[in-house]
Amino acid sequence: MKPTVILINPWVYDFAAYDLWAKPLGLLYLAGRLRKSGFTVHLIDCLDIHHPLMKETGNIKKPVRRRYGTGKFWKQNVPKPPQLSTIPRAYSRYGITPQAFTRALKQARKPEAILITSLMTYWYPGVFEAIHLAKDVYPDAPVILGGIYATLCPGHASTYSGADFVVSSPRQFWPGELARLLKENIPDFTPEEKLEAFLPYPAFDLLTKIDYVCLLGSSGCPFRCPYCASHYLHPHYTKREPLELFEEVIFWHRGYNVIDFAFYDDALLVHADTHICVFLEEVVRNNLNLRFHCPNGLHITCIDQEIADLLYKTGFKSIRLGLETSDTELQRRLGKKFSEEEFEQAVAHLKRAGFTTDQIGSYVLIGLPGQTGDQVAETITYAGRIGTLPYLSEYSPIPHTEMWKEAVAVSRFDLVSDPLFHNNSIIPCWDGEVFEKASRLKSMVQDIRREALRSD
Numbered sequence: 001m002k003p004t005v006i007l008i009n010p011w012v013y014d015f016a017a018y019d020l021w022a023k024p025l026g027l028l029y030l031a032g033r034l035r036k037s038g039f040t041v042h043l044i045d046c047l048d049i050h051h052p053l054m055k056e057t058g059n060i061k062k063p064v065r066r067r068y069g070t071g072k073f074w075k076q077n078v079p080k081p082p083q084l085s086t087i088p089r090a091y092s093r094y095g096i097t098p099q100a101f102t103r104a105l106k107q108a109r110k111p112e113a114i115l116i117t118s119l120m121t122y123w124y125p126g127v128f129e130a131i132h133l134a135k136d137v138y139p140d141a142p143v144i145l146g147g148i149y150a151t152l153c154p155g156h157a158s159t160y161s162g163a164d165f166v167v168s169s170p171r172q173f174w175p176g177e178l179a180r181l182l183k184e185n186i187p188d189f190t191p192e193e194k195l196e197a198f199l200p201y202p203a204f205d206l207l208t209k210i211d212y213v214c215l216l217g218s219s220g221c222p223f224r225c226p227y228c229a230s231h232y233l234h235p236h237y238t239k240r241e242p243l244e245l246f247e248e249v250i251f252w253h254r255g256y257n258v259i260d261f262a263f264y265d266d267a268l269l270v271h272a273d274t275h276i277c278v279f280l281e282e283v284v285r286n287n288l289n290l291r292f293h294c295p296n297g298l299h300i301t302c303i304d305q306e307i308a309d310l311l312y313k314t315g316f317k318s319i320r321l322g323l324e325t326s327d328t329e330l331q332r333r334l335g336k337k338f339s340e341e342e343f344e345q346a347v348a349h350l351k352r353a354g355f356t357t358d359q360i361g362s363y364v365l366i367g368l369p370g371q372t373g374d375q376v377a378e379t380i381t382y383a384g385r386i387g388t389l390p391y392l393s394e395y396s397p398i399p400h401t402e403m404w405k406e407a408v409a410v411s412r413f414d415l416v417s418d419p420l421f422h423n424n425s426i427i428p429c430w431d432g433e434v435f436e437k438a439s440r441l442k443s444m445v446q447d448i449r450r451e452a453l454r455s456d
Ligand code: SF4
Pocket: 221, 222, 223, 224, 225, 228, 229, 230, 231, 266, 267
């Protein structure tokens, strides 16, 4: 009989969470690879909004879903951790109930190992809870924790998570360390020796229902923004053969009727003419009538008229631009990736191609160390004036980034002592009337968005 592994995508514990094409892509790649290595893989996605066991949970409001597979998660209010008790917002566990989770664990065959992923560092309470419950049900199975939190905060994860092993490798999809651990713990396991990057496809077919598929045309990023850990999590910028990416889209579309595809690339448009444009032209040539989305911001200087036209023709529905700030001095600190003129040109190209204001969002950073509310307000106004919808992107301090030391120095919380304080909702690197300031800026965003949509 094939050995069994249980793979777990844990809960999110936070002040807010939204399914903006959020799937555990690294875990699904791992699932594909484990299947290829001869395992029976049992996936438990705590964020599964279609989970069959939630049908029996009559007292929790069904999540509202929106366009293109996005929407709300299951949600239950829970007490705030004592460290966050002064934050004037409700705290929730997003995902299925712990009872449904435990039943799902019991429905699986006894596993040889349990693998748990982790995402945001400050979501670790969900990781710990999943580990704790998994160990209750299967006390003899080794629990291996990997993912972003485990990689960025390995000491914290090893000390407090309760996992038997913590894989703190930047190579998320198939770390050598994980193959070694599986070999040690499962005597008849032979890892696939020759695994190609991006193959086999991530196992979206293990989800209860495929609302959309997340794609990677490349991994890593050639830039080094001081607030971002991309270079640490993916040290090598690797591109995928564009026609091979096209084959994956065809695989999900023809085999599973998938229409919506979300790119997870950090740098989708870099060297576009020899890479993503080849893919996009193939999509256009095949007249597939698909929808594409890019929740990660696109690089403004890469958008010329040809690319804007191609994005539109291919079926891109939501464009997000990484505006960050309109403040010249702050832009310089963040690496000055574009000028105002280039931003305005990019928006003009997108509009000329056919995109409307409601399809073009600008990510505006808020909460950076040393940044003022006025700088954010000016950026929001600017984003609206140029014909885009501003979206606030709250800064989260991340270990191993260039800005980390500065964040630690200015934060009103002890960021080093507890990753809960990395939570972007608490705007940890601002002080004073933080929540009042943030709430004024959020209202401003709402007003500008309403106004922009009225006059579009
Ligand atoms: S913020 Fe975006 S562009 Fe900057 S380093 Fe990270 S992934 Fe790259």
